[in-house]
Amino acid sequence: MSTEVKVPVLGESITEATLGEWLKQPGDPVKADEPIASLETDKVSIEVPSPVAGVMGAHGVNVGDTVSVGATIGSIEAGDGAAATPAPAATPAPAPADTAGQQAPASGDAPAALSPSVRRAVLETGVDPATIKGTGKDGRLTKDDVLSAKAAPTAKPPSDGGAAPAGRADAAPAAEPAVRREERVRMTRLRQTIAKRLKDAQDTAAILTTFNDVDMTAVIEARTKYKDLFEKKHGVRLGFMGFFVKAACMALKDVPSVNAAIEGDEIVYHDYADISVAVSAPGGLVVPVIRDADQLSVAGVEKTIGDFGKRAKDGTLKMDEMKGGTFTISNGGVFGSLLSTPIINMPQAAVLGLHRIEDRPVVRDGQIVVRPMMYLALSYDHRLIDGREAVTFLVALKNAIEDPTRILIDL
Known part of the structure; x- marks a missing residue:
């Protein structure tokens, strides 16, 4: 049968x-x-x-x-x-x-x-x-x-001290010349779709990128102080993305156009924040969505991101989890990126790029000091978002990260 x-x-x-x-x-x-x-x-x-x-x-x-x-x-x-x-x-x-x-x-x-x-x-x-x-x-x-x-390293056979084996008059033969090879691999459907969407974004939106930097001292201190208690209570590690997602949600409320989208000749404003987070999968980056991220706690955000990351590696993310999203955060810093100009995830109007944390000299109260700094990059559709609004968003985000108490009291 x-x-x-x-x-x-x-x-x-x-x-x-x-x-x-x-x-x-x-x-x-x-x-x-x-x-x-x-x-x-x-x-x-x-x-x-x-x-x-x-x-x-x-x-x-x-x-x-x-x-x-x-x-x-x-x-x-x-x-x-x-x-x-x-x-x-x-x-x-x-x-x-x-x-x-x-x-x-x-x-x-x-x-x-x-x-x-x-x-x-x-x-x-x-x-x-x-x-x-x-x-x-x-x-x-x-x-x-x-x-x-x-x-993992593999064990190498012991050296014979250079002596030729019995019965051989010659030493080891000369190494053969290297062979140049090429390999042709068909693009996966996912990679083809990624390529098409990125090109469509560049052809459609008037993409501009604005930069700022943020002092990570306060967030690092808070994470160091509470990470063990946080993991014990919530069963998930306290990372930096939880802080950035919550800070972004606050900044999106201050600057609604960054959380909007263009549909035809209309602007669609959202009174909620569905945050798309770029995570690495075997076939390339995928962008699952944290629904109503503005209503979640830092712990809720971290749990959701952790689950997305695990299932992205296993290839078990669902289609519905990839749809929608009003704003995207992409963290190239986990791969060592210092600075980038991310491409908008259409039809969204903006994407925030995070980068590696690096000790750099900065001036505080007239003194040169060393601080753990991160560059922030906001790429946005200039058809919808003005430069003033982009800068205002980044400054609001920067203020929340440099003083995490603002996240707690929604200031």
């Missing part, structure tokens, strides 16, 4: 996706609701669960093919997989090569149970997942586990 595997509903207005990878191969045993394939949409990766328990049948489509909602992409056959997966011979066949020309890891059916992001990391690094101890839930491998295993 055969059961068809169909493309599930992908979300409102999403009618098709690209098959990113098969997580199960023909003959592999499959449990009910176990992921068997990964689909790439314009925004996120979605796993396709098996409708029943059985054995993976033939693949109906290939990796990279575009599939529509409701289309049949494969089948699940009756059985437990025992007959379809016999024990390997004494000399197993070599594993297929991955896109980089390296041999893919051969570790039984272990890769089939990995999440899309982990499986991709395994293929890219060539690390055998069977040799790695997982640190995720129930001992599952994470992407960080794979990258850490790749970065």
